Amino acid sequence: MIEARDLRKEYGDFAAVEGSTFAVDAGEVFGIIGPNGAGKTTTLKMLAGLLEPTAGSATVAGYDAEDTEMRKRLGFLPEESPLYEEMTPLSYLRFFADLYDVPRSVADDRIDETLSELDLEHRTRQLGDMSKGMKRKVAIARSLINDPDVLIYDEPASGLDPLTTNYIIQFTERLAEEGKTIVFSAHNLFHVESICDRVAIMNEGEIVAKGDLDALQREYGDTEYHVYTTVEVPDSVRENGQYRRVVESMDAVESVREAAEAAGGEVADIRTEESSLEEVFLNVAESGRRRSEA
Numbered sequence: 001m002i003e004a005r006d007l008r009k010e011y012g013d014f015a016a017v018e019g020s021t022f023a024v025d026a027g028e029v030f031g032i033i034g035p036n037g038a039g040k041t042t043t044l045k046m047l048a049g050l051l052e053p054t055a056g057s058a059t060v061a062g063y064d065a066e067d068t069e070m071r072k073r074l075g076f077l078p079e080e081s082p083l084y085e086e087m088t089p090l091s092y093l094r095f096f097a098d099l100y101d102v103p104r105s106v107a108d109d110r111i112d113e114t115l116s117e118l119d120l121e122h123r124t125r126q127l128g129d130m131s132k133g134m135k136r137k138v139a140i141a142r143s144l145i146n147d148p149d150v151l152i153y154d155e156p157a158s159g160l161d162p163l164t165t166n167y168i169i170q171f172t173e174r175l176a177e178e179g180k181t182i183v184f185s186a187h188n189l190f191h192v193e194s195i196c197d198r199v200a201i202m203n204e205g206e207i208v209a210k211g212d213l214d215a216l217q218r219e220y221g222d223t224e225y226h227v228y229t230t231v232e233v234p235d236s237v238r239e240n241g242q243y244r245r246v247v248e249s250m251d252a253v254e255s256v257r258e259a260a261e262a263a264g265g266e267v268a269d270i271r272t273e274e275s276s277l278e279e280v281f282l283n284v285a286e287s288g289r290r291r292s293e294a
């Protein structure tokens with residue numbers, strides 16, 4: 001559904017994005033994570049046809065990113081929405097519905113439904129008098145006004161309180177369940193972990209790792225293997241009546257198993273505890289830093 005081929009954006013002699021390549025399948029949720037200035041917004045704007053790449057190309061549903069047909073299939077949520085302060089949610093959303101040629105009756109039903117789903121109160125209040133969370137909800141409703149297949153959301157939950165953040169993440173999750181293809185950027189890895197199928201990790205304009213979360217965990221995570229045995233051991237090292245050891249590799253698990261069997265006991269349970277995506281992210285960033293220092 002989305003294909004980015006060697007996307008590059010230069011400002012003078014500075015490359016904000018240095019050749020991003022990735023593909024997103026229909027119905028997939030794809031996260032782009034990375035520190036401030038990594039090139040996430042620049043990448044998303046090139047995907048959405050809002051910024052012309054210096055080199056490379058992006059297609060959405062087979063259309064070039066600048067194609068007007070593609071724009072009809074796409075909903076974009078900018079990090080900071082340029083809302084018209086004196087408008088109300090209704091007048092603002094009707095304005096965009098007109099731009100997309102959505103018939104008024106269809107638009108009004110859609111606006112009503114989306115604002116209800118987003119639990120947006122004060123629909124007649126001017127946008128300039130609304131809280132940041134309310135404005136973000138209106139901007140999300142705007143991204144859905146043309147009923148797009150593809151959503152590109154730039155940090156949909158940044159700068160919001162935990163409750164509103166949760167609300168917006170759950171709402172995005174529902175959109176994914178409805179079959180929308182979603183690409184979004186985030187700092188908060190917890191959100192990425194909870195709703196993404198695959199992620200790309202960006203650093204200094206480059207995608208330094210990408211893949212499904214399990215693969216990234218395997219490559220960059222630190223897996224701990226916990227072995228529980230029934231071998232007789234002093235009470236001081238028992239946990240819930242069992243001897244518990246944390247070892248670092250499957251080989252070490254095997255040697256614990258052999259030792260347990262030699263002592264007449266048996267291994268009762270082996271559990272693995274994987275790193276959080278947060279740790280994976282830090283490990284990727286650290287290995288990138290070491291590479292660039294070398």
Ligand SMILES: Nc1ncnc2c1ncn2[C@@H]1O[C@H](COP(=O)(O)OP(=O)(O)OP(=O)(O)O)[C@@H](O)[C@H]1O
Nearest residue numbers: 011015016034035036037038039040041042043079
């Ligand atoms: N119009 C511009 N002119 C010059 N440099 C720019 C321009 N837009 C972005 N940059 C630079 O490109 C780099 C990538 O910016 P970008 O906004 O894509 O990062 P980001 O990953 O989205 O960061 P954040 O998480 O802080 O939003 C930054 O160093 C930024 O200063």
